[in-house]
Amino acid sequence: MRPAARVQAAIEILDAVIASAREGGAPADALIRDYFRSRRYAGSKDRRAVRGLVYDAIRRHGDMPASGRAAMLGLAQDDPELAAQFDGSEHGPAPIAPDEPILEASNAPQWVKPLASNLVGDNDWPSFNQRAPLDLRVNLARTDREAMVSAFEGAELTPFSPMGLRLPTDSRVDDHAAYQDGLVEVQDEASQLVAMACRPATGQRIVDFCAGAGGKSLALAALAPEARIIAADTDKRRLSALGPRAERAGAAIETRLMNQPNELAAFEDGIGRFDTVLVDAPCSGSGTWRRSPELRWRLNPERLERLVGLQRDILDKAAQLVRPGGTLVYAVCSIIEREGAAQAADFESRHSGWMVQDALDVGRSDGPGRLLTPAHDGTDGFFIASWRKG
Numbered sequence: 581m582r583p584a585a586r587v588q589a590a591i592e593i594l595d596a597v598i599a600s601a602r603e604g605g606a607p608a609d610a611l612i613r614d615y616f617r618s619r620r621y622a623g624s625k626d627r628r629a630v631r632g633l634v635y636d637a638i639r640r641h642g643d644m645p646a647s648g649r650a651a652m653l654g655l656a657q658d659d660p661e662l663a664a665q666f667d668g669s670e671h672g673p674a675p676i677a678p679d680e681p682i683l684e685a686s687n688a689p690q691w692v693k694p695l696a697s698n699l700v701g702d703n704d705w706p707s708f709n710q711r712a713p714l715d716l717r718v719n720l721a722r723t724d725r726e727a728m729v730s731a732f733e734g735a736e737l738t739p740f741s742p743m744g745l746r747l748p749t750d751s752r753v754d755d756h757a758a759y760q761d762g763l764v765e766v767q768d769e770a771s772q773l774v775a776m777a778c779r780p781a782t783g784q785r786i787v788d789f790c791a792g793a794g795g796k797s798l799a800l801a802a803l804a805p806e807a808r809i810i811a812a813d814t815d816k817r818r819l820s821a822l823g824p825r826a827e828r829a830g831a832a833i834e835t836r837l838m839n840q841p842n843e844l845a846a847f848e849d850g851i852g853r854f855d856t857v858l859v860d861a862p863c864s865g866s867g868t869w870r871r872s873p874e875l876r877w878r879l880n881p882e883r884l885e886r887l888v889g890l891q892r893d894i895l896d897k898a899a900q901l902v903r904p905g906g907t908l909v910y911a912v913c914s915i916i917e918r919e920g921a922a923q924a925a926d927f928e929s930r931h932s933g934w935m936v937q938d939a940l941d942v943g944r945s946d947g948p949g950r951l952l953t954p955a956h957d958g959t960d961g962f963f964i965a966s967w968r969k970g
């Protein structure tokens with residue numbers, strides 16, 4: 581493909597990404613794959629170049645552009661070589677009209693900024709346009725960090741998590757023997773810290789109430805291989821992805837599929853009996869925007885409202901599983917106050933007898949919990965709170 585045709589392809593894919601973000605449809609990765617499935621003439625270099633253009637355009641615009649062309653014109657604003665491809669050639673984009681509006685670069689949707697925690701400052705926002713390094717969690721149940729740091733080129737120790745390694749952006753690990761043998765997992769340092777905030781110990785009964793594909797459950801199992809860990813979720817597809825991961829890691833984790841709105845029916849034997857319950861709640865994902873910049877286009881006020889209600893409902897249910905003297909940990913990969921500090925404070929106002937406890941000594945104190953942000957802590961953005969049941 582000629583360079584101009586690659587730009588036109590990126591514009592067409594971005595149109596599909598925008599439509600899909602509006603409708604809650606397939607993510608950009610899937611749309612890129614679909615696009616090339618019917619265009620066999622595109623070689624691997626073409627595909628890589630188009631993909632790069634699509635993601636650069638997404639990353640540059642915190643607010644969703646009106647069209648793929650608007651997104652690509654914005655990107656061309658910083659790149660004269662790219663601007664020159666708007667040449668009106670046969671498979672290329674039409675020339676740039678003199679009065680065509682050009683979008684300013686932005687790092688987050690404008691409507692979200694006033695909703696962020698007060699701790700999120702001017703130095704935090706630009707981090708959402710930057711690319712994140714790749715963090716690994718070493719499976720301490722089977723090896724140690726020192727052995728693994730030398731097994732991965734360019735790896736450094738993460739500063740806060742004693743089980744983390746940090747690799748350069750774009751590192752690939754899935755074909756590495758240590759990954760295939762279950763000695764490491766891909767996991768951001770903040771997520772590792774969430775598992776640590778649970779302080780898992782031998783003999784404890786622990787529920788990961790929003791386990792998804794089990795990232796936190798696996799970290800809990802690595803920290804306390806003799807604990808009994810139950811991974812629960814309402815999403816069968818996600819939960820079923822845990823089996824092969826647990827097998828690879830050599831971890832024994834029980835799974836329970838729950839049905840909304842009767843999630844606790846899966847725990848009839850366990851109300852008020854668990855030592856620790858972790859709620860890694862569904863959220864905006866705003867803390868992960870540097871890894872998944874497209875999520876910025878998928879969030880809207882109605883969706884945020886629904887998520888805040890869901891978090892509240894899940895917290896109220898999960899709290900019922902905790903035994904007296906046990907621990908409830910609430911975490912969201914979000915920098916939005918309503919999902920973090922305000923949600924935790926709201927939980928406290930509805931329930932008496934829960935004593936807030938220090939979840940971590942990392943990040944900054946934010947209401948009843950702690951907030952980590954990319955600029956301040958070098959991790960994904962996360963809010964984490966922990967309570968002891970009186």
Ligand SMILES: C[S@@+](CC[C@H](N)C(=O)[O-])C[C@H]1O[C@@H](n2cnc3c(N)ncnc32)[C@H](O)[C@@H]1O
Pocket residue numbers: 771789790791792793794795796797812813814815818838840843860861862863890894
């Ligand atoms: C942030 S994700 C969890 C990520 C996971 N803990 C990990 O570390 O990979 C939130 C999860 O909550 C689940 N969820 C949604 N509604 C739920 C509900 N009512 N009860 C429990 N889990 C729910 C979603 O299916 C999703 O897997």
